[in-house]
Amino acid sequence: MPEAVRERGAGRGRRGPVGKFGLAEVYNPSMVPTLRPGDHLVVQYGAAVRPGDVVVVRHPFRQDLLIVKRAVERRDGGWWVRGDNPYVVNDSREFGAVPDELVIARARVRVRSPRGIQRSPLGVVAWALSAVRPLRADRSVSRRLRAR
Template identity: 45%
Template sequence: MRPRLSTVLVRGPSMAPALRSEDVVLVSWGARPRAGQVVLVRWAHRPEQLSIKRASHLVDGGWHVVGDNPFASTDSEQLGPAEVLGVVRARLWPRPRFRL
């Protein structure tokens, strides 16, 4: 089964400078992440919240993920391991970019 693709709107400054609030990204749902890739995650303690972060490494219970902006990111340092839902493949708007 091929992963499905959809667009996601970025909210907040945690991934600047790679991604900024209001950017639109293309997510490959169900794709297997690799360390260093930008991913869409869900937190066990905040199941209603989806976040875009950078995959760091596998840990017990999921992935350790971090934001690119250390001054404006809530990530695995505060919330623990995350469940990766998909891999961000490209920024589509406002400035298309395929390497994040």
Template identity: 45%
Template sequence: MLFTAVHVTGESMLPVLRSGDWLLVRRGAGIRPGDVVVARRPHGLIVKRAFRHTDDGWWLESDNQSAPGRRDSWDFGAVPEADIVGRVVLRYWPRPSARFPAPPG
């Protein structure tokens, strides 16, 4: 399957994405720094912003670093390329959007 749907939970990607949003993710799409991506972690799927590529994989960060329960590369390090599900191409519910602005700050 080329595309998959992912449900956003939590506040770690505010203000760009909110809990309850549904995203369309393109599997295997090329990733650049600044893209919003979905990755597999032992505790489940995460939606984060690709910050930079390292020798160990992608460094992924939350847009909202003060979110309760936030977990990103500051907690578990770079995410191996094999654990990147894909790049978010659009939010289709409840507010359709194919634009994901840069993180605040």
């Protein structure tokens, strides 16, 4: 099943010096362990993409469906994208390179869902310390994905 993403605030994102920002919610497990279903992403529309970045793209065969993947490398025809979960194959191995015009946004920050946390003060503090993380280009993952 494709990695569905629901955009929030699309078209209402804040315009800053480097682009428009919005929110997206992750629904499927293709980016586990980096992203889990229920995680929210702060995304930047129109941001430059580098290998290793987590991006939101329109599915090449179903352009009404937004998916979250890792940009692995530039190829003829666009970006080669892959999920971090090796057991989910809905990525460029299935549909090929994604044209630049279908790359919608670059994910900047992940906000982990509070579902399943212990309601103790220590559990809440542990969640708060790990819930918000910047998503940086992971060069090691990019190299590992290319080597497969």
